[in-house]
Amino acid sequence: MNVSIIGSGYVGTTVAACLADLGHEVVNVEIDEDIVDAINAGEAPIHESGLEERIAEHAGTALRATTDYDEVLDTDVTLLCLPTPQSDDGSLDLAPMRAGAEMLGDALAVKDDDHLVVVKSTVLPGTTEEVVAPILEEQSGTAIGDGIDVAMNPEFLRMGTAVQDFLEPDKVVLGTRTDAAAEQLRDLYAPILENDSTHLVETDVREAELIKYANNAFLASKVSLVNDLGNIAKEYGADAYEVLEAVGLDDRISERFMRSGLGWGGSCFPKDVAALRAGAREQGYEPELLDAAVAVNDEQPRRLVDLLADHVDLEGARIAVLGLSFKPGTDDIRKSRALDVVEYLRERGAAVVAYDPVAVDNVREQYPDLEIEYADSAASALEGANGAVVATDWPEFDDLTFDGMAKRVLVDGRRIDIDEEELEVYEGLTW
Numbered sequence: 001m002n003v004s005i006i007g008s009g010y011v012g013t014t015v016a017a018c019l020a021d022l023g024h025e026v027v028n029v030e031i032d033e034d035i036v037d038a039i040n041a042g043e044a045p046i047h048e049s050g051l052e053e054r055i056a057e058h059a060g061t062a063l064r065a066t067t068d069y070d071e072v073l074d075t076d077v078t079l080l081c082l083p084t085p086q087s088d089d090g091s092l093d094l095a096p097m098r099a100g101a102e103m104l105g106d107a108l109a110v111k112d113d114d115h116l117v118v119v120k121s122t123v124l125p126g127t128t129e130e131v132v133a134p135i136l137e138e139q140s141g142t143a144i145g146d147g148i149d150v151a152m153n154p155e156f157l158r159m160g161t162a163v164q165d166f167l168e169p170d171k172v173v174l175g176t177r178t179d180a181a182a183e184q185l186r187d188l189y190a191p192i193l194e195n196d197s198t199h200l201v202e203t204d205v206r207e208a209e210l211i212k213y214a215n216n217a218f219l220a221s222k223v224s225l226v227n228d229l230g231n232i233a234k235e236y237g238a239d240a241y242e243v244l245e246a247v248g249l250d251d252r253i254s255e256r257f258m259r260s261g262l263g264w265g266g267s268c269f270p271k272d273v274a275a276l277r278a279g280a281r282e283q284g285y286e287p288e289l290l291d292a293a294v295a296v297n298d299e300q301p302r303r304l305v306d307l308l309a310d311h312v313d314l315e316g317a318r319i320a321v322l323g324l325s326f327k328p329g330t331d332d333i334r335k336s337r338a339l340d341v342v343e344y345l346r347e348r349g350a351a352v353v354a355y356d357p358v359a360v361d362n363v364r365e366q367y368p369d370l371e372i373e374y375a376d377s378a379a380s381a382l383e384g385a386n387g388a389v390v391a392t393d394w395p396e397f398d399d400l401t402f403d404g405m406a407k408r409v410l411v412d413g414r415r416i417d418i419d420e421e422e423l424e425v426y427e428g429l430t431w
């Protein structure tokens with residue numbers, strides 16, 4: 001199938017390279033020329049395992065990138081993978097979606113054949129049919145159902161494992177208005193739907209939109225519940241990991257997403273939970289449980305710093321922060337809990353020396369005024385430190401040694417696997 005993808009960030013680039021790999025002809029339409037040049041040169045514009053080799057193999061043949069929206073005219077279906085950021089008040093900012101839909105509608109004005117426009121970005125119920133569709137109609141001069149159709153197909157890939165998640169998902173959700181659109185999307189995903197472990201969910205557009213938010217809200221709330229229980233476990237002197245491992249054996253609960261500690265960050269959970277809460281309030285509903293999930297999440301970094309302060313006088317102390325990315329396997333620092341830890345340590349007068357295997361450049365670039373020191377290894381961050389905290393569970397932290405520390409105190413926010421005997425004080429955030 002000939003497919004165009006608007007927006008070539010984490011999702012658009014991954015989806016494009018994977019669809020090319022599955023035998024489709026794909027063109028990425030992207031406003032950032034550096035990204036376009038990278039893809040056409042066979043290079044991955046982002047760091048994701050398995051992406052570089054797929055782009056290298058298909059660039060120039062089954063995969064192309066362009067800044068020109070007219071290239072959608074040679075395709076049958078367009079996937080919108082545009083950003084849906086958070087506004088200052090937490091609500092969903094649809095400006096990039098509106099702008100992309102306008103440009104796409106303009107291009108489609110001269111198309112004679114049928115065209116299916118699929119929203120893959122995370123958007124609140126009603127957005128596809130009440131915001132995107134009217135813009136397409138207005139700009140193209142074609143009524144929806146009269147040559148142009150819209151559908152919604154949310155994406156569930158995780159950063160760090162994006163390629164594998166896309167190619168072997170738990171489910172593919174197709175929210176459509178017509179049988180023809182459903183059939184076209186089943187064809188697009190045919191090789192993926194052959195996986196025995198992949199469920200196909202066929203539903204209406206509004207339900208597809210909400211499934212994505214419900215999924216993320218559930219997972220984020222699960223981690224917050226696990227952290228609430230973890231904090232209670234800590235008060236009782238019990239090990240939350242042992243407790244929750246046993247709880248997870250109940251298959252109604254499952255053992256996944258049961259790691260308590262510093263909480264959830266990243267480009268999705270915080271913004272999507274915020275958008276759903278703001279949207280619910282707009283509809284006249286108070287989302288009290290989601291409010292509580294955010295409150296618990298926001299407290300964890302402060303609890304970690306308080307725990308360290310029980311053992312180290314933070315004023316003027318040299319504190320090593322191990323890990324800056326929001327989770328291991330990525331250099332993404334958006335809403336990383338590690339940055340909150342750094343902020344609270346600085347507030348309390350500590351001198352921070354931070355180490356991360358891949359995220360330091362992003363912190364330097366995005367927080368140029370942050371008064372911290374960067375180390376080029378965990379060992380050098382720990383050298384001479386009066387205390388340390390683990391903020392991201394990078395596997396390499398399992399091999400830490402603490403000989404160089406001035407005071408061997410470690411507070412662990414992520415339950416890494418270390419030899420506690422080497423430390424004077426080892427405290428887990430929830431164990």
Ligand SMILES: NC(=O)c1ccc[n+]([C@@H]2O[C@H](COP(=O)([O-])OP(=O)(O)OC[C@H]3O[C@@H](n4cnc5c(N)ncnc54)[C@H](O)[C@@H]3O)[C@@H](O)[C@H]2O)c1
Pocket residue numbers: 006007008009010011012029030031032035081082083084096099100103120121122123155156157158159267268
């Ligand atoms: N990152 C994830 O792990 C993930 C997973 C599932 C769903 N999502 C959702 O998918 C959507 C995209 O997320 P992302 O992480 O890929 O975002 P991103 O910011 O990484 O990428 C968006 C891309 O769109 C480009 N763009 C912006 N306006 C444009 C326009 N008018 N025309 C063409 N290109 C334009 C930007 O330059 C950027 O490269 C969001 O709704 C997000 O919530 C993200």
Ligand SMILES: O=c1ccn([C@@H]2O[C@H](COP(=O)(O)OP(=O)(O)O[C@H]3O[C@H](CO)[C@@H](O)[C@H](O)[C@H]3O)[C@@H](O)[C@H]2O)c(=O)[nH]1
Pocket residue numbers: 122155156157158159160216219223256257258259260261262263264265266267268269272326327
């Ligand atoms: O047991 C756990 C699991 C996760 N986390 C934290 O939760 C956050 C999110 O982790 P994860 O879900 O693995 O990463 P994302 O790449 O943000 O993926 C989420 O957000 C994406 C964008 O919407 C969705 O597509 C994915 O399905 C959804 O898992 C990170 O800060 C993790 O450290 C925990 O603290 N404990």
